[in-house]
Structure formats: structure tokens, C-alpha cells
Amino acid sequence: MAAGTADAVEFQPGMRRRRIRWRRYIGLSIPALIALVVLIAGVFAELLQTHDPEFIDLAARLSPPVFDGGTWAHPLGTDELGRDIYSRLLHGARVSLIVVGIVVPGAALFGTLIGLVSGWVGGMTGQILMRVVDLQLALPAILFAVLMASLVGPSLTNVIVILLFWTWPSYSRLVRADVLSLRERDFVTASRAVGAAPAWIMRKHLLPNVLNTIVIVMTLEVALVVLAEAALSFLSVGVPPGTSSWGRMITEGRDTMNVAWWPIWLPGLTLLIISLTGNLMGDWLRDALDPRLRNLR
Amino acid sequence: MQFWNYLIIRLVQAIFVTLLVVTIVFFVSRTVGNPEETMLPPLTTTTEDKERFRELLGLNDALHVQYGNFLLDLLQGDFGTSWRGGGTSTLDSIGDRALNTVKLGVAGVVFALALAVPLGIIAALRRGTTVDWLARFVAVIGQATPSFWLGLMMIFFFSVQLGWFPTGGAKEGFRSLILPAIALGLFELVAIMRLTRSGMIEVMDTDFVRTARAKGLSERTVIWRHGMRHALLPVVTMLGLSLGRLIGGTVIIEMVFAWPGVGRLIIDSILKNDFPMVQASIIVLAASIALVNLFVDVSYRFIDPRIRAGAA
Numbered sequence: 001m002a003a004g005t006a007d008a009v010e011f012q013p014g015m016r017r018r019r020i021r022w023r024r025y026i027g028l029s030i031p032a033l034i035a036l037v038v039l040i041a042g043v044f045a046e047l048l049q050t051h052d053p054e055f056i057d058l059a060a061r062l063s064p065p066v067f068d069g070g071t072w073a074h075p076l077g078t079d080e081l082g083r084d085i086y087s088r089l090l091h092g093a094r095v096s097l098i099v100v101g102i103v104v105p106g107a108a109l110f111g112t113l114i115g116l117v118s119g120w121v122g123g124m125t126g127q128i129l130m131r132v133v134d135l136q137l138a139l140p141a142i143l144f145a146v147l148m149a150s151l152v153g154p155s156l157t158n159v160i161v162i163l164l165f166w167t168w169p170s171y172s173r174l175v176r177a178d179v180l181s182l183r184e185r186d187f188v189t190a191s192r193a194v195g196a197a198p199a200w201i202m203r204k205h206l207l208p209n210v211l212n213t214i215v216i217v218m219t220l221e222v223a224l225v226v227l228a229e230a231a232l233s234f235l236s237v238g239v240p241p242g243t244s245s246w247g248r249m250i251t252e253g254r255d256t257m258n259v260a261w262w263p264i265w266l267p268g269l270t271l272l273i274i275s276l277t278g279n280l281m282g283d284w285l286r287d288a289l290d291p292r293l294r295n296l297r
Numbered sequence: 298m299q300f301w302n303y304l305i306i307r308l309v310q311a312i313f314v315t316l317l318v319v320t321i322v323f324f325v326s327r328t329v330g331n332p333e334e335t336m337l338p339p340l341t342t343t344t345e346d347k348e349r350f351r352e353l354l355g356l357n358d359a360l361h362v363q364y365g366n367f368l369l370d371l372l373q374g375d376f377g378t379s380w381r382g383g384g385t386s387t388l389d390s391i392g393d394r395a396l397n398t399v400k401l402g403v404a405g406v407v408f409a410l411a412l413a414v415p416l417g418i419i420a421a422l423r424r425g426t427t428v429d430w431l432a433r434f435v436a437v438i439g440q441a442t443p444s445f446w447l448g449l450m451m452i453f454f455f456s457v458q459l460g461w462f463p464t465g466g467a468k469e470g471f472r473s474l475i476l477p478a479i480a481l482g483l484f485e486l487v488a489i490m491r492l493t494r495s496g497m498i499e500v501m502d503t504d505f506v507r508t509a510r511a512k513g514l515s516e517r518t519v520i521w522r523h524g525m526r527h528a529l530l531p532v533v534t535m536l537g538l539s540l541g542r543l544i545g546g547t548v549i550i551e552m553v554f555a556w557p558g559v560g561r562l563i564i565d566s567i568l569k570n571d572f573p574m575v576q577a578s579i580i581v582l583a584a585s586i587a588l589v590n591l592f593v594d595v596s597y598r599f600i601d602p603r604i605r606a607g608a609a
Binding site for chain 1 (some may be wrong): 310313314317318321322325326437438440441442443444445446449450452453457541542544545548549552563564566567568572575576579582583586
């Protein structure tokens with residue numbers, strides 16, 4: 001190190017990397033901005049709304065958005081019951097935020113724990129845990145949602161519980177695969193040799209090494225969870241009637257699809273943009289953190 | 298010998314998964330919901346009716362006894378009786394609809410494969426060109442589009458505006474199938490295309506492809522006989538694994554296109570308060586997924602000799 005000359009300093013890899021990294025963040029800026037807008041829309045929905053999202057005004061039904069001949073009274077128009085679409089979109093963002101905010105971290109936490117344990121313990125316990133994980137592939141979330149909805153009626157809690165149950169195995173499968181190879185590595189063997197407790201090894205050696213995977217999957221799962229909530233609400237087994245959810249808005253806009261484009265296009269486009277945002281952020285993170293996960297989905 | 302061992306292990310696993318699904322369905326439906334309320338039509342039911350009903354279904358027995366009886370009935374092919382349609386067997390109604398769901402699922406996968414594989418291969422061979430860029434664009438958009446919304450939009454443009462296809466149902470045979478198949482297959486298309494592309498890029502760098510080229514084989518032979526066969530292995534695996542997602546997808550698409558399949562039967566049954574039908578449909582669907590997964594796993598051993606050589 002001390003022998004480094006002026007020439008050597010010029011070629012230090014760290015310097016070059018830093019300059020390129022700033023450019024790489026450009027790809028993240030637009031999705032991040034959209035995510036921020038959604039976050040603000042969902043959190044401050046009451047402050048930003050122009051009408052009560054569930055207020056029915058039949059006199060103003062199906063009025064077009066302001067850029068299609070409408071008035072500023074309803075900037076994005078109204079649906080077939082005269083409810084303000086702009087305000088409903090805001091509250092739809094809140095529903096999506098609540099679902100994502102509980103489901104994604106919850107599933108990541110539980111899934112990682114199961115993945116760590118089944119990968120570390122192995123043997124019979126590991127096998128049984130993995131069969132439970134495989135259940136995700138055998139029982140589509142929609143069937144489970146349908147079962148719950150037919151038993152206790154549609155509700156937001158249902159949606160959250162179902163999506164939690166349905167998404168945690170993704171984390172377990174990947175974490176377990178990582179742990180299976182990590183446990184053979186020298187630093188883990190060394191740690192075991194000096195008598196470290198399994199919990200300590202998991203926390204200090206395994207978890208930091210699977211953290212990248214977890215963060216990437218979490219980001220990619222955001223879009224999946226948002227779309228799943230919308231699909232469940234579309235099938236009327238998701239959030240109950242009278243709740244502004246993007247999926248519900250699409251169902252309700254369906255009947256007037258032939259005479260008014262906005263009640264179905266606006267929530268549809270919103271969903272498309274949001275899930276696009278989630279996927280782009282996930283892709284960006286994956287390329288930045290762990291390119292070998294390219295075939296994740 | 299090794300193969301039979303493997304088959305038996307996989308069979309046991311498939312049975313285990315199915316049993317787990319049945320168990321979940323049973324206990325969730327008996328504990329979360331109240332069978333009296335979910336199975337009997339509301340309003341018109343009297344207290345005597347409820348009592349008779351409890352007696353009839355053995356709801357006064359202990360839970361584990363009920364569970365045992367439930368399993369025994371299922372094993373004998375008794376999946377319960379629908380509360381609608383004059384007490385028809387649920388299994389018969391499902392059987393009538395199952396073929397339509399299979400048709401839709403197969404059409405969706407065929408559509409996805411037919412487009413995704415060539416696109417993926419071309420994108421891999423012409424990396425960085427317009428085709429590659431276009432394929433990636435389709436992938437990003439396709440993965441983010443909600444299938445039910447896409448379906449509705451296609452109905453609007455191609456059926457209502459242009460009148461090319463029926464707006465729903467299955468009465469016009471092949472023409473009825475096209476739009477639902479596209480809406481269902483788009484997500485799989487993206488996944489298959491990505492896998493094909495990356496698999497192809499990987500395989501074109503391997504030693505055996507270089508050897509094939511060195512032997513003087515034509516580029517076409519190299520791509521089709523050496524490259525593609527290898528690149529498609531992960532696609533087969535993924536198709537098997539994505540079956541659950543596909544079935545879930547058909548439920549949605551069947552609702553969008555009024556397609557008379559099992560998925561629509563389930564949703565309609567919920568709206569009609571026909572719980573036995575919902576329960577039977579879920580069990581049948583989950584069991585068929587387990588069965589097909591088993592089939593895919595076993596056939597995979599024939600496609601990829603390396604797995605046969607390895608330990609079961």
C-alpha cells in the first residue's frame with residue numbers, strides 16, 4: 001500500500017466505481033418518484049381529496065375528466081354513481097399501501113425465519129417445512145381467498161391474511177437455497193468449530209448473507225401484492241363494497257365501459273403504473289445487488 | 298429400481314400435499330365459518346331446520362370424528378351435494394365444467410409458448426438489437442398489466458368496437474377462446490420469454506456448443522439441436538411450477554369472459570351461497586394441481602438425463 005505511486009492512485013477501482021454509480025441512480029429516480037407520490041396520496045388522502053370518495057351524486061354521474069371536456073369540479077371525472085374518481089384513486093392508494101405495508105414485511109420476516117431454520121436444521125424437519133412451503137404452489141391464493149370470502153364475507157383483513165399466507169413461501173425457498181450453500185462455507189464451519197450457538201450463526205453469518213436476496217424479493221413482491229389485492233377485489237372476494245380499491249373500481253367501471261372510458265381506464269392505468277414501478281425498482285436493486293438472481297421470476 | 302423409489306416418494310409427497318389442502322379446507326371452513334350460516338339459505342331457515350341440518354351433517358359430533366367422516370366420504374368419491382340445482386352431486390357439476398377450464402389453460406400455455414420461445418431465442422441471438430429491446434419492453438409491460446383489466450380492454454376493443462370476437466361465453470368455439478387465452482397467457486409468456494432468453498445466452502457460451510460449431514455443424518443445427526433443447530429445460534420446470542398460478546389465473550379470466558369453467562362455478566357458487574360446491578371445487582382443483590406437478594416432475598427425469606443419473 002505504501003509503495004503506491006501517483007499512477008496507481010489514478011487507477012484505483014473505487015474512484016471509477018463511484019463516478020459510475022451516480023449515473024446508475026438515474027434509472028431509479030423515476031420509479032422512486034412515483035412511489036413517493038403514491039405514498040403521499042395514500043397517507044394524506046383526506047387532505048388531498050376533493051370529495052368524499054363514497055359520496056354518491058347521481059346528478060353528476062359519468063361526468064368526464066377535465067382533459068376530456070369535464071369541469072374542475074371532478075378533475076378525473078365520476079363513475080356511474082357520481083363518485084369522484086380522483087378521490088377514490090387516492091383512497092385506493094391507501095388500501096394498497098395498507099396491504100403492501102403489512103403483507104410484504106410480515107411475509108418477509110416469517111418466510112426468512114422458516115427458510116433459515118429449514119436450511120440450517122435440514123433432515124426431516126427441513127423436509128416437512130419445505131413441503132409446507134410447496135403448498136403455495138398447490139393452493140392458489142385465489143382459491144383460498146374464495147374459501148374465506150364464502151365463509152366470513154369479503155374484508156380487508158381477509159385480503160391481508162390470505163396474501164400473507166400466500167407470499168411467505170417465496171422467501172423461504174430462496175433463503176433456504178442460500179443457506180444450504182452457505183452452511184458449507186469455511187466461515188460457518190469455523191464458527192461452528194469454536195462452538196457458536198445456531199441462533200448466533202444464523203444472526204451473524206447467515207442473515208447478513210441472505211439480506212440482499214430478501215430485499216430484492218420484497219421489492220418485486222410489492223407489485224405482485226398490489227395486483228393480487230386488485231384481482232381479489234375485482235372478483236368481489238377482496239375488500240368489501242363501499243371501499244375504494246383500484247380493483248373494485250375496475251369491476252364497477254365495467255358496466256359503463258362502452259359509454260365512458262375513464263371509470264375503468266384510470267384505475268387500470270394506475271395499477272399498471274404502480275406495478276411497473278415496483279418491478280423496475282426490483283429489477284434495479286437486483287442488478288445493483290445481486291445479478292445472479294436474474295431468473296427469479 | 299431407482300426410478301420406482303423416486304416415483305413412490307413423489308407420489309407420497311403429492312398425497313401429503315393434497316391431504317394438507319383438504320385438512321386446511323375442512324378446519325378453516327368448520328372453525329372460521331359457521332356451517333349453519335354458510336350452508337343453509339338465510340332468512341327462510343327455522344330453528345328446527347337448523348337442528349335437523351346439524352343432525353344430518355353430523356355437526357354435533359366431535360371435530361375429529363367429523364374430519365374422519367369427511368375424509369372417508371371424499372375417498373368414496375362423495376364430495377358433497379350442491380344446495381342448488383335440485384341436490385346434484387358437486388362432483389358431477391365440476392366434471393361438466395372441468396373440460397372448459399382445461400381448454401382455457403391449455404390454450405393460454407400454447408399461446409404463451411408459441412410466442413415466447415421464438416421471441417426469447419431471437420432476443421438472445423441478437424442481443425442489443427431492436428428485437429431484443431422490443432422483447433424486453435413487452436416483458437416489462439406484460440408483467441405489470443393486471444390480466445383482468447387487459448381482458449376487459451380487449452373485450453372493449455376487439456369485441457365491442459371491432460366485433461371480431463364474441464364478448465364472452467364459449468358458444469363460438471375457437472373464436473371464443475382466443476381473447477381469454479391471450480389474457481391468461483400473457484404473464485406466462487413474459488416468464489417463458491425471459492427464461493428462454495437467459496437460458497439461450499448461457500448455453501451459447503458453453504463448451505458443447507463451441508464443439509458443435511467446431512465440428513462444422515450449420516448454425517441452425519447448433520441452435521435447434523444443441524442450444525434450444527438445453528435452454529428449454531428450465532421452461533419445462535417453470536411451467537410445472539406455475540400451474541397453481543395458472544389455475545388461479547383461470548378463475549379471474551373465466552369471470553372476465555363469462556367462460557363456463559370451474560373458476561366461474563366457484564365464484565357463482567359463492568354468490569349463491571352454495572358452500573358445498575365451493576369446497577368441492579377447491580379440493581378438486583388443488584388435487585389436480587398436485588397430480589400435474591407430480592407428472593411434470595416425473596417426466597422431467599426423462600427430459601434431463603442428468604437428473605436420472607443423480608440420486609433420487
